[in-house]
Amino acid sequence: MASETVIRSLRQQIASCESQLHHLKRQLAEAEYQDQQQRTNLASEQGVNTRPDPLAHDFSYGIHDDFKSEVLAVLAQSEKTAPPQRRWPLEADEYKRYGRQLIMPEIGLQGQLRLKGASVLVVGVGGLGCPAAAYLVGAGVGTVGLVDGDVVEESNLHRQILHSTAKVNMTKVESAMIALHSLNPKVELVPHQGRLTPETALSTLQSYDLVLDCTDTPASRYLISDTCVLLGKPLVSASALRTDGQLMVLNNPPLPPGNTSGGPCYRCVFPKPPPPESVVSCGDGGILGPVVGTMGILQALEAIKVLTKKPSASSNESAPADPPSLLIFSAYASPMFRTIRLRSRKLKCAVCSAHATVTREALNSGSLDYVQFCGTVNPIDALTSNERISAENYAKIRLDVNPFTGLEPSKDSHILLDVREKVQFDLCNLEGSVNVPFSTVSSTPINGRNRTASEPDPEVGWISELRQHADKPIFVVCRLGNDSQITVKKMKELGLDNEGQRWIGDVRGGLRAWRNNVDKEFPEY
Amino acid sequence: MAPSKAPAGHFSILYFAAASTFTNRANEHLSAPVEARDLFSKLEELYPGIKDKVLSSCAVTVNLSYIDIDGDDAPDLGVVIKEGDEVAIIPPVSSG
Numbered sequence: 001m002a003s004e005t006v007i008r009s010l011r012q013q014i015a016s017c018e019s020q021l022h023h024l025k026r027q028l029a030e031a032e033y034q035d036q037q038q039r040t041n042l043a044s045e046q047g048v049n050t051r052p053d054p055l056a057h058d059f060s061y062g063i064h065d066d067f068k069s070e071v072l073a074v075l076a077q078s079e080k081t082a083p084p085q086r087r088w089p090l091e092a093d094e095y096k097r098y099g100r101q102l103i104m105p106e107i108g109l110q111g112q113l114r115l116k117g118a119s120v121l122v123v124g125v126g127g128l129g130c131p132a133a134a135y136l137v138g139a140g141v142g143t144v145g146l147v148d149g150d151v152v153e154e155s156n157l158h159r160q161i162l163h164s165t166a167k168v169n170m171t172k173v174e175s176a177m178i179a180l181h182s183l184n185p186k187v188e189l190v191p192h193q194g195r196l197t198p199e200t201a202l203s204t205l206q207s208y209d210l211v212l213d214c215t216d217t218p219a220s221r222y223l224i225s226d227t228c229v230l231l232g233k234p235l236v237s238a239s240a241l242r243t244d245g246q247l248m249v250l251n252n253p254p255l256p257p258g259n260t261s262g263g264p265c266y267r268c269v270f271p272k273p274p275p276p277e278s279v280v281s282c283g284d285g286g287i288l289g290p291v292v293g294t295m296g297i298l299q300a301l302e303a304i305k306v307l308t309k310k311p312s313a314s315s316n317e318s319a320p321a322d323p324p325s326l327l328i329f330s331a332y333a334s335p336m337f338r339t340i341r342l343r344s345r346k347l348k349c350a351v352c353s354a355h356a357t358v359t360r361e362a363l364n365s366g367s368l369d370y371v372q373f374c375g376t377v378n379p380i381d382a383l384t385s386n387e388r389i390s391a392e393n394y395a396k397i398r399l400d401v402n403p404f405t406g407l408e409p410s411k412d413s414h415i416l417l418d419v420r421e422k423v424q425f426d427l428c429n430l431e432g433s434v435n436v437p438f439s440t441v442s443s444t445p446i447n448g449r450n451r452t453a454s455e456p457d458p459e460v461g462w463i464s465e466l467r468q469h470a471d472k473p474i475f476v477v478c479r480l481g482n483d484s485q486i487t488v489k490k491m492k493e494l495g496l497d498n499e500g501q502r503w504i505g506d507v508r509g510g511l512r513a514w515r516n517n518v519d520k521e522f523p524e525y
Numbered sequence: 526m527a528p529s530k531a532p533a534g535h536f537s538i539l540y541f542a543a544a545s546t547f548t549n550r551a552n553e554h555l556s557a558p559v560e561a562r563d564l565f566s567k568l569e570e571l572y573p574g575i576k577d578k579v580l581s582s583c584a585v586t587v588n589l590s591y592i593d594i595d596g597d598d599a600p601d602l603g604v605v606i607k608e609g610d611e612v613a614i615i616p617p618v619s620s621g
Contacts, residue, residue, distance in 0.1 A: 128621040218619045239618040244542045246618050270617040271595050274582040278543055282620050292621060326584070326591070328541060328615065333551060340613070341590045348596075443549075 025166040033178045036185070089113060094186070098140050111308035112140060118307045119143035121208040123196055123224055125172040126150075127282065127292035128238050128299060129214035130162040135300035137180045141307070143188045144180070145208060148172040149195035155525075159289035196220060198368055201227040202360065210306060212299050213237040216281065218273045219370040225250060225266030226358050226368075229257060229351045236302045237266060240292035241285050245329035247295055248342070249302050251352065252321045258354035260345055263324050268346040276375035291331050298327070382485040387505040391513040394475060398430075414473045415466065419487045420511075424479065428523045430514070436462045438483040446493050466496055473503040481510035531557075536610040543616040547579050548572050557610065561585070561594050562602040564612070584615040 088095070090112065101107045107115075120141050122133045125148040137144055150172050152163040162179040163172065173191045180189055192204055196215075205211055205227050213224045213235060221237065228235040234252040239245065248269065255262030282292075309321075324342040351358040362368050389397075399409055416433040418425055425435040444460050466474065474491070478484040484506035491497065497504045507514065515522040531537045535554040545551050548571075559567060564585065569576040585592050588611055592601035606612055 124621065126621060214621055216620045218617065221617075221619055239621045241542065241618050241620045244618060246615075269584055269591070270582060272582045274543070274617055274619070275578055278578055278616075279619060280543070285620070287620070295621070326615070328613075330541065338613070339589065340584075340586050340615070343591050343593060346593065 116142045119208045120210050121145040122212045123147045124214035125176045127159040128296035130160045131293050131296035132299040137184045137187045145190040146173050147192040211235045218374040223370045226351050229265050236299045238295040238299045240295045243331040245295035247327040257352045257356045264345050265352045268349050273374040276377045380482040388508045391517045395518040417476045419478045477507040478510045539613040541615050544614040557608040559606045561604040586613045
């Protein structure tokens, strides 16, 4: 018991030190950021010279009044005679900083001035937004706005390159501001803390020239695209999951709804949102850092192309935009890139056609519910309470002596079925568990209706395996406790419970609950 | 990984993202010709459930050009997918 107390106390001390350290790191990052800003402000107020003025001493500690007024008069005059007229359109250090792109015919002086005069809004400062914003800020876009409502998590760091270990738990907007400011202090950064909503979308996007959709849900994709059409802003939209990515330049040229010469919008390409249960997040499906990085960098590239487009020689209007296309990136396919030619605006598009139903008024009134349009997945609650066991109670079955029979705990008394995909099972699993991936479970047909067929299909391996131990109860576990419930239902439909003779149920909350409530050392991923 | 050329009387079909996950393959060859309006039901026969779970929200292309087959009066329902054509099923990817 004494050792337990020591362990508990040590754990508490470590936790307290860690949280203190965390707090200090955050304070340091903030202080560094503010210090940096103050220096910049000071430098721009006083000119580059921040050394103490030798005259200041003499003036404060007394010199002859005649001399003083004489000097002041001269100084005042010198200010008048040196008007801040600039000889060169860019500042001296800008020629140096942007020199490598300035000497390219695609950019040149005019292109750089266009970038400098432009403002871009980056919605989402994650895997796409980080590299996109870094390249835009690096290239000297005058103003860059950042929208995000999340804080930095450790699992973001492998791909979200503006955030760093010390900034875990800081808001993503704040963290990105610090990184971007140190990359290029000449760019004005505008924080927009919080998620974009239908109520805030119009006012947030209003003052920008171009928008980058770097978000991660179908609802935000439709909201941003609709808002861009209503405000007449071109939109560079990208997405990535696992090893695949997509990129489109939408609403380009950004002509009013109904004008068929305008570029198509997100709804023209994908009029229907994907079924909500099919939407996979990076947290569930996985994402390779360079895949999403590639897509974010391509967004910055397309944004620079749109912003620096030269007017056509014949008229004052911009040269015609590139025909709309959808770039598909598949990191493990050959070729890796495919360009799909898109159509112009859809004749019946709900936003950009002459028959538009999505209007500014509708958006402002809050009558457009994007979350509802895209659907939501209710938390799965497929089983009754006696088909479920808590992680703590399951631990007792595994670890404790049975209080009634006095028998030693046994892992052989039951079957523990882990339905995570094999790659996750191989990362970490509970001793003695059997892996049948959920994808295998889902694709197993329920052959009830084929029973009468003269030659019934030979039963899938995992089912016949489980039938062989007809007396052992089956506990099903997965990562979070959703797939396990669906599996239990399916196994009962397959008749594996021998019409109720055998108990089949799931471990509530999955391996996450196991880690939180039973074994703190079980890896979290 | 590059899809092989379709044999005589067939077209190639590429499955991206969720379509690839659902069919458990990146590409295959199907017999041609097929009218675009029949494409989804043909795939539904091969992969029961794919229509509602995946295809309903997908973009479809023939030889790298988008075709509009969304709705009963969509303009490209009559497009004929011929021998040697390359069709792609492109679900929207929304994460990032």
